[in-house]
Amino acid sequence: MSSEPLGVVLVGCGTVGGGVAKILLEHADRLARRAGRPVVLRRVVVRDPSRARPVAIPAGLLTTDLTAAITDPAAHVVAELIGGTSVAKKVVLDALAAGKHVVTANKALLAEAGTEIFEAARKVERVVCFEAAVAGGVPIIRALGESLAANQVTAIQGILNGTSNFILTGMAEKGLTYRAALAEAQRLGYAEADPTLDVDGSDAAHKLAVLAQIAFGVAARPHQIERQGIDTLDPMDIRFASELGYTIKLLAEAWTSESTQADRSTSRPVGNGSSPSRSEDVASSELKTVALHVAPVLLRHTDLLAQVRGAYNAIVVHGDLVGETLYQGPGAGMMPTASSVAADLIDLAVGRAQRTFAVARLWAKECKGFTVEPTERVRSRFYLRLLVADRPGVLADVTRILADEQISISSVVQHEAGEGGDQPVPLVIVTHYAQTGRFRAALGKINRLAVVAVPAVFYSVGD
Amino acid sequence: MSSEPLGVVLVGCGTVGGGVAKILLEHADRLARRAGRPVVLRRVVVRDPSRARPVAIPAGLLTTDLTAAITDPAAHVVAELIGGTSVAKKVVLDALAAGKHVVTANKALLAEAGTEIFEAARKVERVVCFEAAVAGGVPIIRALGESLAANQVTAIQGILNGTSNFILTGMAEKGLTYRAALAEAQRLGYAEADPTLDVDGSDAAHKLAVLAQIAFGVAARPHQIERQGIDTLDPMDIRFASELGYTIKLLAEAWTSESTQADRSTSRPVGNGSSPSRSEDVASSELKTVALHVAPVLLRHTDLLAQVRGAYNAIVVHGDLVGETLYQGPGAGMMPTASSVAADLIDLAVGRAQRTFAVARLWAKECKGFTVEPTERVRSRFYLRLLVADRPGVLADVTRILADEQISISSVVQHEAGEGGDQPVPLVIVTHYAQTGRFRAALGKINRLAVVAVPAVFYSVGD
Numbered sequence: 068m069s070s071e072p073l074g075v076v077l078v079g080c081g082t083v084g085g086g087v088a089k090i091l092l093e094h095a096d097r098l099a100r101r102a103g104r105p106v107v108l109r110r111v112v113v114r115d116p117s118r119a120r121p122v123a124i125p126a127g128l129l130t131t132d133l134t135a136a137i138t139d140p141a142a143h144v145v146a147e148l149i150g151g152t153s154v155a156k157k158v159v160l161d162a163l164a165a166g167k168h169v170v171t172a173n174k175a176l177l178a179e180a181g182t183e184i185f186e187a188a189r190k191v192e193r194v195v196c197f198e199a200a201v202a203g204g205v206p207i208i209r210a211l212g213e214s215l216a217a218n219q220v221t222a223i224q225g226i227l228n229g230t231s232n233f234i235l236t237g238m239a240e241k242g243l244t245y246r247a248a249l250a251e252a253q254r255l256g257y258a259e260a261d262p263t264l265d266v267d268g269s270d271a272a273h274k275l276a277v278l279a280q281i282a283f284g285v286a287a288r289p290h291q292i293e294r295q296g297i298d299t300l301d302p303m304d305i306r307f308a309s310e311l312g313y314t315i316k317l318l319a320e321a322w323t324s325e326s327t328q329a330d331r332s333t334s335r336p337v338g339n340g341s342s343p344s345r346s347e348d349v350a351s352s353e354l355k356t357v358a359l360h361v362a363p364v365l366l367r368h369t370d371l372l373a374q375v376r377g378a379y380n381a382i383v384v385h386g387d388l389v390g391e392t393l394y395q396g397p398g399a400g401m402m403p404t405a406s407s408v409a410a411d412l413i414d415l416a417v418g419r420a421q422r423t424f425a426v427a428r429l430w431a432k433e434c435k436g437f438t439v440e441p442t443e444r445v446r447s448r449f450y451l452r453l454l455v456a457d458r459p460g461v462l463a464d465v466t467r468i469l470a471d472e473q474i475s476i477s478s479v480v481q482h483e484a485g486e487g488g489d490q491p492v493p494l495v496i497v498t499h500y501a502q503t504g505r506f507r508a509a510l511g512k513i514n515r516l517a518v519v520a521v522p523a524v525f526y527s528v529g530d
Numbered sequence: 531m532s533s534e535p536l537g538v539v540l541v542g543c544g545t546v547g548g549g550v551a552k553i554l555l556e557h558a559d560r561l562a563r564r565a566g567r568p569v570v571l572r573r574v575v576v577r578d579p580s581r582a583r584p585v586a587i588p589a590g591l592l593t594t595d596l597t598a599a600i601t602d603p604a605a606h607v608v609a610e611l612i613g614g615t616s617v618a619k620k621v622v623l624d625a626l627a628a629g630k631h632v633v634t635a636n637k638a639l640l641a642e643a644g645t646e647i648f649e650a651a652r653k654v655e656r657v658v659c660f661e662a663a664v665a666g667g668v669p670i671i672r673a674l675g676e677s678l679a680a681n682q683v684t685a686i687q688g689i690l691n692g693t694s695n696f697i698l699t700g701m702a703e704k705g706l707t708y709r710a711a712l713a714e715a716q717r718l719g720y721a722e723a724d725p726t727l728d729v730d731g732s733d734a735a736h737k738l739a740v741l742a743q744i745a746f747g748v749a750a751r752p753h754q755i756e757r758q759g760i761d762t763l764d765p766m767d768i769r770f771a772s773e774l775g776y777t778i779k780l781l782a783e784a785w786t787s788e789s790t791q792a793d794r795s796t797s798r799p800v801g802n803g804s805s806p807s808r809s810e811d812v813a814s815s816e817l818k819t820v821a822l823h824v825a826p827v828l829l830r831h832t833d834l835l836a837q838v839r840g841a842y843n844a845i846v847v848h849g850d851l852v853g854e855t856l857y858q859g860p861g862a863g864m865m866p867t868a869s870s871v872a873a874d875l876i877d878l879a880v881g882r883a884q885r886t887f888a889v890a891r892l893w894a895k896e897c898k899g900f901t902v903e904p905t906e907r908v909r910s911r912f913y914l915r916l917l918v919a920d921r922p923g924v925l926a927d928v929t930r931i932l933a934d935e936q937i938s939i940s941s942v943v944q945h946e947a948g949e950g951g952d953q954p955v956p957l958v959i960v961t962h963y964a965q966t967g968r969f970r971a972a973l974g975k976i977n978r979l980a981v982v983a984v985p986a987v988f989y990s991v992g993d
Contacts, residue, residue, distance in 0.1 A: 204849075216877075388872070
């Protein structure tokens with residue numbers, strides 16, 4: 068192993084970049100011990116050196132000259148920490164072209180351009196590391212790629228956006244509206260001024276695309292992942308769900324079908340806080356398709372993910388050998404994310420990352436992974452909430468439509484009308500397992516009923 | 531990288547060995563893909579080839595000849611899966627002497643003889659891998675050693691014994707006595723006929739010793755780790771704790787002191803299911819001592835570990851950069867444990883394990899790690915339950931003794947006496963933070979009070 072120092076160039080010195088600089092500057096001894104060689108900050112490339120930074124960068128390290136920094140012969144790794152997909156992509160490709168390894172926390176970039184970036188890296192025999200790109204300080208990339216390497220992953224369910232989970236926790240525990248919970252999150256620094264990418268499911272979809280590449284070899288582009296955010300969530304549905312024993316969480320989910328036969332569909336895995344199965348024989352069936360989506364999902368209060376509060380991230384991975392394992396921690400923030408970037412730098416210094424990269428062949432064109440299954444074919448239980456006229460025959464009409472689509476009902480709760488006698492009445496129906504396509508067909512018909520006041524609201528039920 | 535097959539010898543073919551054999555035999559294609567080269571089962575060494583096995587081993591692979599198996603030039607790794615510390619130690623040392631890497635699931639062996647085994651491995655430049663030794667299918671060894679490598683771990687709190695957690699869950703949720711819950715665990719295969727090592731805290735202490743070596747470089751021998759099991763737990767205390775908002779869990783815990791100054795002691799970390807801290811500046815103080823123990827602990831119902839049910843294992847790790855991360859999954863069982871052994875085999879085939887081993891210098895004599903702090907000096911809150919005569923002045927006597935030791939009281943609940951008027955009455959006191967030594971001194975005096983019917987019961991309170 069080389070004992071030459073590993074030279075690092077940081078591109079970007081905002082929250083995450085500042086955190087990484089802090090670790091490299093303040094914990095040099097510790098890093099050298101853990102990496103078996105010094106890990107040295109060579110340059111910090113920024114657009115405006117005069118701007119205030121979260122950490123004091125020694126004179127001479129700050130520069131605006133990207134090209135000089137990444138062609139420095141004593142630099143071995145370029146950490147791209149500026150975010151976005153245009154400049155960041157150029158930085159990454161230029162760094163690889165200059166023969167440097169790349170570490171990035173940029174899920175959007177990987178989701179959009181993973182194939183191009185990884186091909187470029189393989190061409191020059193350099194490595195791209197990205198532990199910080201998904202779930203901040205939670206080491207889910209290593210878990211999927213290394214710790215569970217003997218398994219075929221059969222499902223992933225993740226709370227991958229801390230902002231959304233913080234808002235949902237506020238709505239559930241304090242009875243806040245979405246607006247009020249968002250305002251609180253913004254005040255406390257858990258949500259950006261423009262929270263769109265966090266709350267509409269886009270950020271979680273980018274992260275899911277990255278996880279799906281590792282677990283299933285599928286190169287799903289973000290626009291291929293159906294998503295529904297939390298920005299339209301009505302407190303009434305959080306309340307009704309809770310009365311039925313469920314917590315609503317924004318989940319990024321992937322499930323494989325157990326078979327490609329036409330009569331079998333992908334079903335949501337059943338699992339919650341009971342003991343792991345002792346069934347020790349897992350059928351090694353052919354797994355070929357995977358369904359991916361981001362959406363609010365009703366989880367039993369006792370489900371492991373239902374209990375994840377605030378800005379935490381958490382991921383449950385189902386492996387065919389190990390069963391269900393859970394990884395939880397801070398999904399964002401300066402030092403948690405920087406901790407993951409630093410772990411990648413240590414892996415590069417030790418030489419582990421190079422071994423992993425060569426074998427994993429991520430985003431490789433020749434690797435035939437799973438294909439993405441249309442959401443229509445996924446089987447799930449559904450929560451359906453209507454606002455209907457308080458009139459005889461409404462329930463009969465609605466349940467007839469569901470029956471016509473072969474959807475059977477698990478429970479029905481008709482809530483009391485408000486003060487005024489002619490206000491619409493909330494009607495909540497939870498179905499048994501049904502194919503999403505059939506459920507949506509029924510929904511279309513229900514929404515055309517004259518007694519249905521506003522379009523029906525529906526969410527998947529996670530058991 | 532070599533594309534030569536990695537040859538594997540299994541020693542032991544019980545539950546875990548059988549699971550590993552199953553993976554190697556039934557998932558050869560998958561392993562070859564993930565490892566970049568074939569991983570081939572060369573021999574399965576057993577004492578009695580005629581005994582029934584959990585998996586059919588092809589003729590010719592089963593052997594009783596250990597020496598021939600581990601000197602096979604086409605064998606590169608010996609997986610020791612027999613357990614125990616005498617024969618297993620000889621197998622491991624012989625394998626290393628024969629120039630083979632070793633994979634083991636044997637926490638007792640590592641805890642007892644880690645220094646000797648790792649020195650032997652370094653001498654012959656071979657590797658010892660042991661992901662399966664702690665928490666079965668939960669990848670806590672990689673998490674501590676690689677994913678969190680940039681952090682100084684400041685505390686570990688783990689549910690490391692699934693049998694105990696299964697029994698505690700039965701006691702808490704079904705109101706069972708220890709005996710009845712144990713019988714159920716035995717009936718369902720979650721407890722051995724002789725459950726001593728699981729329920730008395732020994733197994734968890736072995737695992738804690740292994741984790742403490744990785745996180746703190748401390749070579750704590752198992753007998754140095756204070757332990758209290760669940761076998762003496764009274765259902766009454768589970769009930770009283772629950773009424774106060776706590777769940778009792780058998781925890782293996784390690785905390786560092788933040789300073790070596792005489793006026794500072796090691797305090798239990800405060801942490802539970804609220805949002806991760808946004809505080810982004812972690813003081814890099816000198817961490818020199820670590821306290822270790824295994825004991826039933828009262829955790830708030832909302833604490834992450836309080837919610838771990840059944841035979842699961844879970845570990846919360848506090849890192850100075852990342853904050854709190856949680857790892858949870860099946861802590862035992864054939865395929866979960868075999869999944870971790872197989873991950874080690876893949877790491878050896880890829881070449882990662884060799885890099886990690888060279889840098890980590892585990893159980894190395896020249897590495898000065900933390901020193902073990904006597905439990906007496908650890909500060910904690912305490913739950914104290916007495917059975918006292920229902921007589922005036924009792925509470926005054928008890929609280930005076932606590933006050934004399936500078937222990938202040940957080941809450942007191944005196945429970946109703948039973949039917950007979952002269953039965954002793956349960957008196958429950960929860961203290962604020964106090965030094966364990968002072969608390970124990972008070973306890974001695976309390977037990978000598980004439981009104982105290984049986985020795986006081988006490989547990990740490992985890993917040």
